Amino acid sequence: MSAVTLSQVARQAGVSLATASRVLNGSDRRPAEEIAERVRLAAETLGYVANAQAQALARSTTGLVGLVVHDIADPYFSSIAKGVQRRARTHRHQLLLAATSGTDQLDAVSAFAAHRTDAIIMAGSRRESIDPRLLAELERYQRNGGRVVTIGQDWLEGAGAVTIDNRSAGSDLTGMLVEAGRTRFAFLGGPDDLTTAAERRAGFRAALTRAGLAAEVETVHGFDSEGGYESVRDLVARVGAEGLRGLTLVAANDVMALGAIAALRHAGLHVPEDLWVAGFDDIPNLRDFAPGLTTVRFPLEEIGETAADIALSGDAPRVEHVVGELVRRESA
């Protein structure tokens, strides 16, 4: 990656390095227009492209934001990423993306720290037991002046956050379904080690208890479409396909719900004729899905935007709380 340097431009324009810097890469001091024009011309003809690395070193700020997600191909995360990306752009920052499916979040954060990103946004679902080394790394990052924003829960001291009210979402959704006359429930859950999954399940249980009910079954599988699919196979194995009739399946998120509905279909059961299914998130591609999925909407892109704003604004890091909105469709 050789390239034209600023001093080459300066020489060509017959000015000093400092002057060239001032006209090409903003400064408060404004060189004379005639000089400026000469520099711009030289830069243009030479094909000068400022070296962001060198600028970062000199300015001690990189114009980089790091985003760590669990799986960028999951619509939940890609929607958030889209929001983050958009705002990063308006804040004139570039997006460094790390996916951690199967991998350590620690590696991603270390890499971001090494690259001196101005901020790190953690969108990967927090796990109940946080790796202490990850915590230490993030704290050191903050001490060095880096900003951190967590999405989902507010689990890092001194960091900003966009918290998602999963517990209320779980209990509101379930409460609504109880009021709609449903009495038999099952929960298709992700690993409870995942806070998001655990909180939604807790809300679900609370609502049932309040109504004097109890879940007939609860499963624990992957937090993705595959997990939803397996959950249903699990259920079928336990109580048989016929045993599922009349049941209301609350899945820990939309992709699980879609996977579940697919599995039900393969088992010869139809939603909402034979049983009901609901999810969480209201991911974008739901619109094209039939039956329409009853869910709790979280404005994912907006959440990403807010996280980026908190990360990149000069203000003190704040915590923004997001509550879900019940979306009743045909599936439940």
Added chain:
Amino acid sequence: MSAVTLSQVARQAGVSLATASRVLNGSDRRPAEEIAERVRLAAETLGYVANAQAQALARSTTGLVGLVVHDIADPYFSSIAKGVQRRARTHRHQLLLAATSGTDQLDAVSAFAAHRTDAIIMAGSRRESIDPRLLAELERYQRNGGRVVTIGQDWLEGAGAVTIDNRSAGSDLTGMLVEAGRTRFAFLGGPDDLTTAAERRAGFRAALTRAGLAAEVETVHGFDSEGGYESVRDLVARVGAEGLRGLTLVAANDVMALGAIAALRHAGLHVPEDLWVAGFDDIPNLRDFAPGLTTVRFPLEEIGETAADIALSGDAPRVEHVVGELVRRESA
């Protein structure tokens, strides 16, 4: 972003900067183990994190790859991104992501060039008329030693590419449907300015011509779910819902097909009872969709992986060609 520097570590360990550098950030020269241990200890207690910017400046290589996509929330692009991300990781590179929905690709490439990414992967669909400034920027980037890989078409001289055989896909798919006895066709297309959309349409037409048939209608709308939805509304407005019965709708990609099916449902038409629909790509979330969508599969994650391999391997840039695989499901 203040942080512990290498010289602080060196001083603490009582060694020279050079020695510290050698033990902490790989080198062929191997300091004595006793010394090395002292340096490592100092680094550990001080909380040293190498400054990637400074290293980049000194090594003149950044360990960054740039990926430009059109819309990261689109499953087509997010699948590719997942593949690129995975391989970037194995090549020990960080991923710089830019989305260009509504925006200029030129901005993204310029930013990547400024950040001296070792390579740039262009996944955004090429437009028929390429902005000459974009071309110039990419060519300069290549002259400076940057590697470029395009996905879709091979449109940049000297660059690597993963080409996608859209034309054959269009004609093979259509040919298969003709053989299945379909005689009445419509194409739900994206703007022909998009090469991908145009090529698929061309293949579609060629197959029909070969069979002595012709499309009854062709539409031009957005290359996304919304566009598919509107295409159907468009069709309904032209020929009425009843007029669509018996038609086979070939959409320019899967998300358009899904949008179309949703619109058909809203118009009271059912697939595959009343008419048929097919798409392209075989995006991952299709599995949960009913009816199963007939499509042409392109291994998106794998395409992303290949692109990253070409970009990051030391070998001369090569062009890899990908042909689709027909996937017959219930929808057509």
Added chain:
DNA sequence: TTGTACGCGTTATCAA
């Protein structure tokens, strides 16, 4: 093997 010193490309301070 270890250390010295220069270069990487910019910004910013301080004189002129």
Added chain:
DNA sequence: TTGATAACGCGTACAA
């Protein structure tokens, strides 16, 4: 306003 020049943090010939 313009121009030297010292950082910025690190890698690496070169010398010791």
